[in-house]
Each structure stands twice: as C-alpha cells, then as structure tokens.
Amino acid sequence: MRLFNSLTSRVEEVVPTHPDGVVRIYGCGPTVYRQAHLGNLRTFLLTDLVRRALEFEGRTVLLITNITDVGHMTDDSSGQAVDRMQIAVEDEGLAPPEIAEKYTKAYLEDSAAIGILASHVYPRATDHVPEMIELTETLISRGHAYIADEGSVYFDVRSFPGYGKLSGNSIDELQPGHRELEVAQGKRHHADFSLWKSAGAGRLMRWDSPWGEGFPGWHVECSAMSMKYLGERFDVHTGGNDLKFPHHEDEIAQSEGATGHRVVSIWAHGGHLRLSGQKISKSTGNVVLVSDLVEQGIDPLAYRYLTFQTRYRSEMDLSLDALEAADRGLRRLRQRMAGWAGTPPPAERSDAASGLDRRFREAVADDLDMPRALVVLNEAVSSAEVPDGEKYALLASWDSVLGLDLERSAREDVELPPDVQDVVRRRDDARAAGDYATSDSMRERLTGMGYEVMDTAGGTRVRRRA
RNA sequence: GGCGGGGUGGCCGAGUGGUUAGGCAGAGGUCUGCAAAACCUCGCACACCGGUUCAAUUCCGGUCCCCGCCUCCA
Numbered sequence: 347m348r349l350f351n352s353l354t355s356r357v358e359e360v361v362p363t364h365p366d367g368v369v370r371i372y373g374c375g376p377t378v379y380r381q382a383h384l385g386n387l388r389t390f391l392l393t394d395l396v397r398r399a400l401e402f403e404g405r406t407v408l409l410i411t412n413i414t415d416v417g418h419m420t421d422d423s424s425g426q427a428v429d430r431m432q433i434a435v436e437d438e439g440l441a442p443p444e445i446a447e448k449y450t451k452a453y454l455e456d457s458a459a460i461g462i463l464a465s466h467v468y469p470r471a472t473d474h475v476p477e478m479i480e481l482t483e484t485l486i487s488r489g490h491a492y493i494a495d496e497g498s499v500y501f502d503v504r505s506f507p508g509y510g511k512l513s514g515n516s517i518d519e520l521q522p523g524h525r526e527l528e529v530a531q532g533k534r535h536h537a538d539f540s541l542w543k544s545a546g547a548g549r550l551m552r553w554d555s556p557w558g559e560g561f562p563g564w565h566v567e568c569s570a571m572s573m574k575y576l577g578e579r580f581d582v583h584t585g586g587n588d589l590k591f592p593h594h595e596d597e598i599a600q601s602e603g604a605t606g607h608r609v610v611s612i613w614a615h616g617g618h619l620r621l622s623g624q625k626i627s628k629s630t631g632n633v634v635l636v637s638d639l640v641e642q643g644i645d646p647l648a649y650r651y652l653t654f655q656t657r658y659r660s661e662m663d664l665s666l667d668a669l670e671a672a673d674r675g676l677r678r679l680r681q682r683m684a685g686w687a688g689t690p691p692p693a694e695r696s697d698a699a700s701g702l703d704r705r706f707r708e709a710v711a712d713d714l715d716m717p718r719a720l721v722v723l724n725e726a727v728s729s730a731e732v733p734d735g736e737k738y739a740l741l742a743s744w745d746s747v748l749g750l751d752l753e754r755s756a757r758e759d760v761e762l763p764p765d766v767q768d769v770v771r772r773r774d775d776a777r778a779a780g781d782y783a784t785s786d787s788m789r790e791r792l793t794g795m796g797y798e799v800m801d802t803a804g805g806t807r808v809r810r811r812a
Numbered sequence: 813g814g815c816g817g818g819g820u821g822g823c824c825g826a827g828u829g830g831u832u833a834g835g836c837a838g839a840g841g842u843c844u845g846c847a848a849a850a851c852c853u854c855g856c857a858c859a860c861c862g863g864u865u866c867a868a869u870u871c872c873g874g875u876c877c878c879c880g881c882c883u884c885c886a
Binding site for chain 2: 382383387388390519589590592593615656659664668673675682717724785789799800801
C-alpha cells in the first residue's frame, strides 16, 4: 500500500521498519474535555482506513491512539488564555478525571458508531507524565532544551537543524507571537515551545517535576507515548492537517532530538471538514456531532460513506443535503445486497468479478483512493456479467475496508420478528386470493409496525423504515 | 509577510490534452391490483482573461475569489 508522505510530498510504499513485519501506526487522538465533532472524526476515519486497508492486504497492524486528557490547552474565545479543562470543570461540576472519563467514553462510542475499529492501545497522557519528564530530561542533556527562570522547560528550535522540514516553515519566517496569548518570558527564541510548564495559581492538573510543580507541554505527550508503545522507529503517523504545524513539527524535533535519528517513516495528514465553507472547530463553535446525525435520522455510517466520496487529503464540505444523499445511497446499497443475498455465489469466481476485485484493491492501495474504489463498487453493483450471489460475496468482502455494514438489510430480512412475519404471510395470502382490501390493510399494519412494504416476484418483502 | 490547498453540471464530489467519472436530486419510460423497489433513457459542467496546440476543463502566464496553517485546533 502507498500513502502520501507529508514529509517528502510524495506517495510512498508503506514498508514495516520492524523485522516482525507488523505495521506500526500512531494516530493522534482526541482531546477529552468535550465531545468530538464530525471534523475530528474525519481524521480518525483516516486512521481507521489506513489500518483497514493494510489489514485488507493481509498485513498485521499495531495501532495506538492517544487520549489527550491534560488540560494544558488554552482557549482564546474570550481573548484570554483559559484552561479548557478548567472551563469544562466549571461548566459541568465534575473533576478533571471525571470529565476526561466521560468524554473518552463518548469518543469511543462515536467512533464505533461510524465504524472505526478499536485501537490496540489507548494511552492516556496523564498516565505517562513520568515518561514525558524523562524525555524532557533527555532533551536537556542532549542540548535541545533549556530551563527557563520560572521553572518551565523549552525546546530550543535552533538546536535542531531539521526544524521546519514537515511544515515548510523556516524559523526565521515564523512570526513572533502570531497567536500566542501568554507571551512566555524566558524563551530564547519565539519559536521555542514548552516541554514543561510551571503551574500557575488555579491550575488544577499539576505534577511534581525536577523543575517544580507544573504540567507537560502538549507536544511531548505524543513523542513520549508513540516511542513507548511503538519503538524508536515506526511506520505511519496520522493526524489532521492543522496538526502539521506546530504539533507534528515539534514532535519530530523532540523525537529525533532525543534519539538522534528519524522516528516516523510516513506522516499522513487528512484534509479538513468544512461546514458551509467554514472550518469546523471547537473554537468557532459550528460543531456537528454524531448525535446530531442520529437526530436527523441519518445513519452515522452514511457520514463514513460520504467521506469516502472525497479524497482524504482534500478539504470536504459538509451539508445536510450531502449527508442525506449519502444516507439514501447507502441504504439503497444495502437493499441491493439484501436482494442478492438469497443467491449462492458460483463455485468459481468469474473473470468479471476478479477484474473488479483487482481494481478495487488497487484503488484502495493507491493512497486510499476511495472515490475510485466507489466507482468500481458501483460498476460491480450494476454489472451484467457478475451473478447476484457473487456480487454479494464481493461487496461483503470489500466491506472489511469500507466498514459500511453493507450486509445489514440482508441480515434484517432474515431476522424479521415473528409477528411481522405473520402479517406478511397474511398479506401474501390475501393478495393470492385477490382480496386487495385486506392486502392494503395489512400493508398499513406493517407500516404501523415500522416496515415498508414492497411486492416482489417472491411475494411481500418488507424493510425496516428508519 | 511566510507556507499551503482550492474554484467542475441542482447538490456532494472524481478525473483527463481529443472519447460518459460516480453518487444524490430532476424528467420520461418499463414493470405493477395500488404503491414501492428495480431497471432503461435523458438533460445539465469544468471561475475569468490571454497564450501554447490540429485540439485545453486538463499545459503556461495573468486576474478575481474562497479556504487552511504560522505555537487553541482533527
């Protein structure tokens, strides 16, 4: 499988660096002081897709997703730097660990709802403060970091020649204090970033350190945890485009500064999701959640389907129209599947099916070209050469990458409750007898039970109405 | 100021130097006790201005506009 590497701006083959052949992936995970929105989820979907695509090829994957539960992030909506965790604590009347627990759970539920497979480890930042302190000490001893007067530790960007290689920024061009709220005193260069910050008054989450009470800088978390679980060299690191700078740039500086060598092979960044042309973000407040989809009667997996229609690196515009179109399209697909479910696949795969399968796999392996994969899928759906049973088997196998639960309708058809089956039978009898009045009343009854009625050559077919 | 991504038909969005992306929506039709589903057919594009070319939506130059990052961000 090939992936676009932000570091080299080229599409590169994913080659496991460890001799065990396991592909090691680190995906930047959620901050858990509030609920993840669809924009965040698009990035997590990218990580999931990388993982599924590799497994689809028969690879073994080790996937780590961090949970950022340290309230070191600040919020500038009020024009002042405020600890976001602290805001949540005040708003919800819960202690920081409870807030973190609550939103970690919500994140896992939302992920599952959009078909994201569970990661193998979900390390929490608060469980790894000692590792972060250790990494900071290493960086100090290697001359990449220094202790400022007030008990904070900063990374010295000028000590790391490669600084800027991911984002294309150069130290000289970075504007000082562009958006920095608390202009830190004691930095040697304005681009220096904190590895450890001394805790001011009112800071809820604080730890002891060699430099006094404080809390870790944002970026150390990922360096410390990725190397702890994946080793000093690993294969793929994913994240949203906005993390390129400064987060990942700083992570590279830390990890490579501490080890003296390249740590991550491929950096894969996902494009942002927009809502009516505007970036969706926690700070602008134009947020759509999984629960909003459910309220609109949209299958959360339809969102997953929708994201496949756009290349992962492109920005994508979200609208209710687009979501509804995807929802309808997905439902239709599942119903087509249900229609083929009764036919067994042929003993030998047809040439047509083999060709489609090859093209589908090629598209997925080619830097996750899901729009192309969907074209192949649509060709398969309407192919005159592939028998129904084979179509079913083909799409079902592709669903291990797609994760769209394509077999849902087929499954529901089989699992009709007995009382529904009974009404269906009575309607079929009435129709056979030409008693259309009874037939229509049975239809109404089924509608009342939440089922839509269709006549087919094989008799009444019903499907659950969302 | 620095770095980067875009402007495609009603909507979302692929892609390409000449030949239909696809989905959703719309129109017509087949089928049907009715209805739905399904299937068939159709319409509607490539921001603007120049240039290169036999031929540009696709390449080059310029213009306009939109969006992201530049230490809160997926």
